[in-house]
Amino acid sequence: MKIFIKNGHLVDPTQKIDEICDIFIQDGKITEIHAQGAKGKGIGAKGSKEPAAGKFDEIIEASGMIIMPGLVDMHVHLREPGFEYKETIKTGTEAAVRGGITSVCCMPNTNPVNDNPGITEFILRKAILEGSCSVFPIGAITKGQKGEELAELGMMYDAGCVAFSDDGRPVMDSLLMRRALEYSRVRKALIISHAEDMSLAAGGVMNEGLLSITLGLKGIPAQAEEIMIARDIALAELTGGRLHIAHVSTAGSVELLRAAKKRGVAEVTAETCPHYFSITEQAVCGYNANAKVNPPLRSEKDVEAIRMGVHDGTLDVIATDHAPHHKDEKSGEFDNAPSGISGLETSLGLSMRLVDEKVLTLGQLVEKMSLNPARILGLHGDNHSSTLTGIKGTLKPGADGDLVIIDTKTEYTVNAAGFKSKGKNTPFDGWVLKARPVVTVAKGRIYRWE
């Protein structure tokens, strides 16, 4: 299939493009990019010329729209196998493309846990059959995510896992975490740390502070996260393993990461999520279980620090930590509600606010949401066999034709009930955002919305 996308404003930092372009896709791969500017910047060499319409299966008019390489979300819970009532690979990837996300990495805390190549293959097979976008499984670090012994990291990697994490739980045993970071060096695999000191956080359901006291809810101090980040940075230095810190939420964590990067701990990267730079713990008031998330929403000071961390590059990636839950689970006692926010369909709109507020340029946003995660995961034509994974995070000729066309001007109101995801659990219901995808192209298919 040949697709021709004309007159869109392409933002692709890998090619230093930030201008009106025509884009040509054939059989799911980018074939040519023609910049329309007078100089043409030599891209595609031939300059702007509109081929005859008949030669294309699809022609998409994108004038007035922003086009980005498809977003890569490295922290998603697709819930399948085992928790299909919360989400499936089918519904989760439908939600992803609605949010402009064309690659998702799914966390292993399914039932059974993705801790062996059989489960990895099951997920990949389902994703091929039912997925709207690319799915890259993340394997468990330890068997059953129990934190007791290493899972078969090598075999899972060879089956298609792009990283390893016990997400939802930390690897509390420091020796075991050391072994994981050491052993994963065989294939230069990425270890993703869910940084939470379980004894310090035990029983906690929100950020610790005056608000947790006045709501009568057990708090989780920022230090529960920071202690583990400090430990894992130290272990990365000891082992030379590749460490990625998931869902950073506190000012102290940003400080630790900034210092580590300054010191030259080369193999440490980190992500945050839109809710950590958009709202504070105040969202919990009224016992709103849709604002219950782990790590918890923090204070104003933390939100400011996260924004600074995103701005100055300390935080490399914006991921969603998309954690869909059933409505019944989120209504009732706050203490008993599971943690998590359904994030795939609000991520771009919330992140775009950072561009409006001059925290990020549009190019930097593309880096945080597409290029950097692709690079960190080895999906940029460097680590994994690119014939298997394709090349993500760029629209260079030869890369996958995954892209998103965005109306950045028209405001829309978030309507959780209308989410493609089964999880309607969001604290952003009713928010007015901009930057909604009007077209997403993924796996060579075109998804369009009015």
Place this chain on the structure above:
Amino acid sequence: MSLRSKDLISIKDISTEEIELILETAAGFKDVLGRDIKKVPALRGKTTVNLFYEPSTRTRTSFEVAAKRLSTDVINITTSTSSVVKGETLLDTARTVLALGADIVVIRHSCSGTSHFLAKNIEASVVNAGDGTNEHPTQALLDLFTIQEKKGRIRDLEVAIVGDILHSRVAKSDIYALTRLGANVRLIGPPTLVPDYLKDLGAKVYFDMNAGLEGADVIMMLRIQLERQGKGFFPSTHEYFRNWGLTAARVSRAKDDAIIMHPGPMNRGIEIASEVADSSRSVILDQVTNGIAVRMAVLYLVSGVKA
């Protein structure tokens, strides 16, 4: 004047005027309790359901007596006998209770925010009889009533609250109520149970019992929950009593006419010495009696507000 809401969920949510209205109404009902016929027909034909997800004798009985004195029918549902053990959700239980014809639901639950949740989701009046470590508003109101009765005022009194403030819904509601009405609140206990954040509620924090009791008008003791022992909050009940137990010697630090309160049930010899609990300063039994009058006032006033 009437209450603004059909529910009584927290002291934080109600105005000073509403607190005063409840106390005045309670004074009227206290007169009733002193009569030969201790019952009024104010809520005849109404149904009150006591929905208790946590064991409680004192509070449940107090609400039951209050409801009966107002002539409402009373149904008690406790976790051990209801379908809660079958895994029914809070909302389903509440809807069932409503379908049975409840006008007022009095709820006690071990999770904070449950009464708030219930009030939002059902049309009946909801009265919070204690939710997790959040609030226990009727206890604070009866404490205010008792202090007012014994001291003639609340404003500018020095009130010392001693014990496990962190986990105490009684302490939280008392702090909000007392500071609102102009009392000076001191919180006394080990730092593990009296975190610094509490200073931001307008209270002074003391780790030293003697210093904290100096010149106090009111000493409110809290029950030490024995299940906290061994969780690292304090090493032993023995050591706790040495440092924060209320003894006669410590009482002498307070004003000569200071009163001693306790929400009950007491752990004699752990947070309070028997001789103190039984002394003439103790108003602990007055609290129990006043609790009925205050809960009558609350049930009466919330049922007068339409959803």
